[in-house]
Amino acid sequence: MENPSEKTPARWESLPSWLLTQTANHAHRLVAEGFSSVGARGYHYRLLATLEQFGPASQAALGRRSGIHVSDMVATINELADRKLVERAPDPSDRRRNIISLTPAGKRQLRRLEKQLAECQDELLAPLSPEERQRLTELLSRLLDHHNRRTGTPEEPWR
Amino acid sequence: MENPSEKTPARWESLPSWLLTQTANHAHRLVAEGFSSVGARGYHYRLLATLEQFGPASQAALGRRSGIHVSDMVATINELADRKLVERAPDPSDRRRNIISLTPAGKRQLRRLEKQLAECQDELLAPLSPEERQRLTELLSRLLDHHNRRTGTPEEPWR
């Protein structure tokens, strides 16, 4: 959206789907800028955060928990492993698996990303009062829940 | 997000930026499905709607009005012109320009897309009451306005 100008509002501009995707664009841009200032992108944060929250795990399990597709997981882990933010070790008890774990440097990076993320939330919601922010997140949560339910959420098999 | 499972909620899942981008993903998916069932995608609708609303115009002007990048405009028009939904004619008064106009078939396609779009809005907002839908769109509009203002909106030069 390089140049939305020519003032006259287009007639789709009041559609909820438009409002959502466009504000999401702004949100994504803000977050991406914050992350890239530390040399990262969304998948990096999600993976690091998942690792810290649930501990070391196989790539497949990490994919399920973080919502990152297995095939993207490979590239993401490669990128993080190159920067020594994450470690990939073979699972001795199952030779199909790699066990991914967070390094101290990875933890530090995660702290940086979280700081960026927090700042972005504020910039994103700047024009809203605390009560309005609350109502917005509540409404969005309901929407997200609803659609996540209908878009299959298989369940963790075991372990 | 093929498989968000493993129930335990990740800690970023309550962040406004996450809620926004994810619900926007669902919205986008719904709309894209609706559009693709008629063989179109977002840019097609935006271009057709812009043409109907503002009348025939040059590609650059259409880009400004629809928020589609000039370089994407080329491909979009190509695709629509191939299907005879749009016509590309040289501007006799300015040989740099093409004048793009909507064909009757294009108008019919636009009607189809609008129908799809309307259905999507309802599916998207299904879990919300009319009042809640109202409040959501109001909050999102405020956010979008705010960020659009800060992200340059140059103005239409003339004509």
Add this chain to the structure above:
DNA sequence: ACCAAACGTTGGTCGTCCGAACATTTGGGC
């Protein structure tokens, strides 16, 4: 022992957004 299932990996697709570069044409200032 067999087979279905899980795992990691490779190599794509798609849509939206965006930038750089280029040739052509134009209009305004001088």
Add this chain to the structure above:
DNA sequence: GCCCAAATGTTCGGACGACCAACGTTTGGT
């Protein structure tokens, strides 16, 4: 009238998130 800055259309390419198909290896249950 001339010149230059600006607008126009076009091509190419990249980032990012989301996704899919296929393959070889390894596994666990039967």
